[in-house]
Amino acid sequence: MPVVALPAPADWVEFGFVRDAVGTNDSTLSKQVATLADAGYVEVRKTRNHTGRHTHLQLTAQGRQALQRHASALERIVAAAGLHTTGHRHAR
Amino acid sequence: MRRPHSTHVHQRRERSRAENVRHASSGAYGLIAALVVFAVGSSNDLPSPWSLVARLVGGGLIVGGLVVQCRQARVHKKTSVAGALFSLSVAAVVIAVLVASLIVACLVHLPIPSVPAAAVAAVATWVATYATRPVVERVARRDDQGCWTGRR
Numbered sequence: 529m530p531v532v533a534l535p536a537p538a539d540w541v542e543f544g545f546v547r548d549a550v551g552t553n554d555s556t557l558s559k560q561v562a563t564l565a566d567a568g569y570v571e572v573r574k575t576r577n578h579t580g581r582h583t584h585l586q587l588t589a590q591g592r593q594a595l596q597r598h599a600s601a602l603e604r605i606v607a608a609a610g611l612h613t614t615g616h617r618h619a620r
Numbered sequence: 621m622r623r624p625h626s627t628h629v630h631q632r633r634e635r636s637r638a639e640n641v642r643h644a645s646s647g648a649y650g651l652i653a654a655l656v657v658f659a660v661g662s663s664n665d666l667p668s669p670w671s672l673v674a675r676l677v678g679g680g681l682i683v684g685g686l687v688v689q690c691r692q693a694r695v696h697k698k699t700s701v702a703g704a705l706f707s708l709s710v711a712a713v714v715i716a717v718l719v720a721s722l723i724v725a726c727l728v729h730l731p732i733p734s735v736p737a738a739a740v741a742a743v744a745t746w747v748a749t750y751a752t753r754p755v756v757e758r759v760a761r762r763d764d765q766g767c768w769t770g771r772r
Contacts (some may be wrong), residue, residue: 530628530632533628533629533632533633534632534633534635534636535636536629536632536633536636536764537633537636537637537640537697537760537763537764538636538640538695538696538697539696539697539698540695540696541636541694541695541696542693542694542695544694545636545639545694545695549632549635549636577691579691584696595629599629
C-alpha cells in the first residue's frame with residue numbers, strides 16, 4: 529500500500545525516496561516494485577548519467593484506480609465497524 | 621474514530637507532496653533566484669560589455685538552476701496551471717519591487733540607482749521563497765485533490 533500511495537500525488541518518484549519513506553531496504557523494495565510492475569500498477573524507469581544509475585517509479589492509471597478502490601473499501605469497512613459499535617452502545 | 625489504513629494512504633501522499641514543496645521552495649534555489657534578479661536588475665547601469673556579461677550570468681544561473689533543481693528532485697511533478705500562475709504573480713511582485721526601488725533610488729539621486737534597486741529586489745526574492753511556502757503547499761494539496769477522486 530505505501531509503495532503505491534507515495535507516487536500517487538506525483539508524476540515520478542525516486543526509488544530511494546520510496547525506500548526511505550517506507551523504511552525498507554533496496555532488495556525488499558525491488559521485489560515489491562517488480563510485483564506491482566508485473567500487475568501493471570507501477571511503471572519503472574531506469575536512467576544513467578554521470579552521477580550513476582537512477583530508478584524512478586510512476587503510478588499507472590490502473591494502479592491509481594486500484595489504490596482508490598482499496599482506500600474506498602477500507603473507508604466502508606471502518607464506517608461499518610463504527611455503525612456496529614454505535615449499535616452495541618445503544619443496545620446497552 | 622481512528623481510520624488507520626486510509627490515514628496511512630493520506631500520510632504517504634502528504635509525504636510526497638511535502639517533499640515536492642520542500643525541494644521547489646528550498647533556500648538554495650531561492651538564493652539562486654535572488655542572484656539572478658540582482659545580476660539582471662543591476663545590469664542597466666553597468667557599462668558595456670559588463671551589462672551584457674551580467675545578463676548572461678543571470679541567464680546562465682536560471683538555466684543551470686532549473687537543470688540542477690530538476691535533476692536533484694526526488695519527487696517529480698509537472699507544474700500545474702495554478703502553480704504557473706502563482707509563480708508568475710510572484711515574479712510580477714518582484715518586478716514591481718525592482719521598479720519601485722529604482723524610482724526611489726533615482727529620487728534620492730543615488731549614483732548607480734539600478735544596483736541598490738536590484739539588491740532590494742534580490743532580498744525580496746529570497747524572502748518570498750520562504751514567505752510563499754504555505755501558499756505553495758496549499759496549491760500542491762489542491763492539485764493533488766483534483767487528481768484524487770477517492771474518499772479520505
